[in-house]
Amino acid sequence: MKMAKRPPGRPAKSGRREEILRAAAQAFSVGGIAGTTMGAIARQAGTAEGTLYLHFDSKDALVEAVIAGLYDDVFPDIMKLANADSPASARLLSMAERHLRIYADDPPFARLLLQHMRAIPDYRSSNLHARNQRYAAVFLGVLKQGVASGEMRADLVPRVARDALLGALDYRMWLASVTGRPISPEGDARALMDLLLGGLVAGASAAGRPGSARARASSGSEAPGETRPRRSRGGPA
Amino acid sequence: MKMAKRPPGRPAKSGRREEILRAAAQAFSVGGIAGTTMGAIARQAGTAEGTLYLHFDSKDALVEAVIAGLYDDVFPDIMKLANADSPASARLLSMAERHLRIYADDPPFARLLLQHMRAIPDYRSSNLHARNQRYAAVFLGVLKQGVASGEMRADLVPRVARDALLGALDYRMWLASVTGRPISPEGDARALMDLLLGGLVAGASAAGRPGSARARASSGSEAPGETRPRRSRGGPA
Amino acid sequence: MKMAKRPPGRPAKSGRREEILRAAAQAFSVGGIAGTTMGAIARQAGTAEGTLYLHFDSKDALVEAVIAGLYDDVFPDIMKLANADSPASARLLSMAERHLRIYADDPPFARLLLQHMRAIPDYRSSNLHARNQRYAAVFLGVLKQGVASGEMRADLVPRVARDALLGALDYRMWLASVTGRPISPEGDARALMDLLLGGLVAGASAAGRPGSARARASSGSEAPGETRPRRSRGGPA
């Protein structure tokens, strides 16, 4: 509620604050959140325990800040990819890839995220929920565009698709963190998108197949205009 | 004084244990595992704290028992559905339904499961991991059968499909637990399976449509779905 | 205070009671008093926990009874030896021997005794204190007789001698229990009595030497009358 006030205009990098954030992320990813004491974080950061409270109001605030930091790293990337000038399917592929890279880049940290997300007592009111929704909304937007443009099935329920995609992505990362089996952002994202785009049923998704999500997704670089058909959903209609 | 006198003839047996299990699940799901004290569980169960330790060696053991109980409830059902005499897709649908019913039947309990699964320090060596793998293997088996029988795409990677399915299912439940939005096992399972079977891409999954969710699956190919190829902007277009 | 009432006239061997006593002694000597739970004792005795309380009012009472039992075993022996028809020194030797046999006979049990004796919060008011005093008094008596008969130094302070003897005996046993070095009741008693009778100083106690406490004390089996010269301290004098 009351976050350590950072001078409104300031670049948000008191140096110390960043150090602590880094140290906390590091410590959390090693021992889990509950298993990490403020003392351990302070030691890791090379400061005194009291100093932690000069920058964060509580351990919870620190945890939130650490995780929020991740979103702030990833969100801009996802945003950019979502607005790229390519078919929805291609954009989703790249977004999935970026998402999986969260894990590939820093497995321990990702594990932390995976665990914490579901452990927050009142997640709904946490500001993490907000960030997460914002994040998920981007995926939803792309899916809607895909439908609107006719690229995707008209009877597709975007929300269902979004949940399936994000759920599968999360699950894949969790599996990786649990089994130790490494993730290949490109490979895994492509495999998943192939599945999702084309479906399970044989003979189906003939259309989805020609190159499928494969390669840089459906064919390649048609007219940018074609990309976001906005509405053109008509088709034969 | 505390408990209603137990009918003289009653075995005085498992009753307690079940009561505690129930109370614990209830308490955990409200306040989270870490946020629930043994005292609270005892109070909820109407027993003394010490009694808890008569039935479970430790808090951790209690937690495990609570969760293991769930698997033991669900597993036989899933097993039966997996061996039913129907197309793989139909079986998967029913399995997904059953899975979602975990949540529908007892949301707090399900939330507990969702939370805990990712919170175990050394999940890999926990006996929960084993149960979970056994569970996931059943889904994998059905998918492989689907491929073998030609019902599903020959180039399908069963493991990817299984992860997508379970991940989507989990995510759906988690969203429900977080947003409070209720789950309709049938509706949601069908929506998800429609998506997964037919894929995202327009024109694809012609076969996947017949009657939606192809409840009876691969029933045929009247292909009303094919009707709306969308804009077919993909392929050669 | 309120000991389980044993029918006043009864032989004191309800069978069950003895079993419990035995089981408790056994358990205590293995795990120490504090480290032994009533549950463990019950198991060892083959009864239910509640049954323990039918025979003893509390754990403390049980402990006391166990230890008192030892005194009741040893006391008669000591008493008899103290009243034997032989010189005080010979009698002390045999008493010391018997005392050390407490350890030799059952080391774990003796260790228990050694430990417990000093651990009782209000030893003074415990009935163990009384027994112990009665026990020590026997040694004191023999020493006094030794002085009175002229066998021992007239300026000997019996109480000091008694404390030295019992202290040395206790210490020897404790050392044995701590180092594991076994005790030889005869050998060790003799060594100690040799020391005590003759003293440390060279040239001193020449008289104490000729066979000293050695063998069955002073030479052998002279006329019983000779045994307790009472005073005859003259000699060449």
Add this chain to the structure above:
Amino acid sequence: MKMAKRPPGRPAKSGRREEILRAAAQAFSVGGIAGTTMGAIARQAGTAEGTLYLHFDSKDALVEAVIAGLYDDVFPDIMKLANADSPASARLLSMAERHLRIYADDPPFARLLLQHMRAIPDYRSSNLHARNQRYAAVFLGVLKQGVASGEMRADLVPRVARDALLGALDYRMWLASVTGRPISPEGDARALMDLLLGGLVAGASAAGRPGSARARASSGSEAPGETRPRRSRGGPA
């Protein structure tokens, strides 16, 4: 609020630790070790319970520190007395005196020592055992010197003598702590040494008499002791 404000310049250091040590010794000696809770110690020390753990890892560690502190106080003294330039018997006397002063100086503290010594589960591996052995070794050394120099009986078994001495000393203190009868370090040490040096047997220890406790000991061998061969009933008789 709780503590008198500490003078600004004070090291704020070891003070606390010592206070705790003192409080713990005090509390232990009143209620016994097991009977004293960390809370009680904290209260006694005027600190919070948590503070105890800032200075000691556990209750056991605190107990050990308390007792080790005693040894560290006494050992140097004993060492110095053992190396004094006087007959072995005189040195033993002063050492015995110092030893008894442990009790005289702080009865409750001494009682604690007496009790605890025998209560440690695995005393042998405790570092108290090491200290105790070092301590006992000093006595042994002096005795050996006594024998070597001819001051003491050539057939003396030093180890037996040492055990008798320390055992008697311990016992004396224990009796004092149990009966409340005060100890006079000088008087009691002398009485005990008189006994030990001269032996029990009449006529013996003539040498042991000269000034009692043969303060200066081995003053000579006027051997009045030899004078009272008692009944010399031994030998060829």
Add this chain to the structure above:
DNA sequence: CATGAATGAGTCTTCATTCAT
């Protein structure tokens, strides 16, 4: 801004004792 000793509420767990059967 920094420090770190001090705080003390809160946790899990144990176990002697009771009592309904």
Add this chain to the structure above:
DNA sequence: TATGAATGAAGACTCATTCAT
């Protein structure tokens, strides 16, 4: 008498948080 499930009062220890310097 016997049983053993239930009790609940303690106790040792942890750790986020504060505050005097």
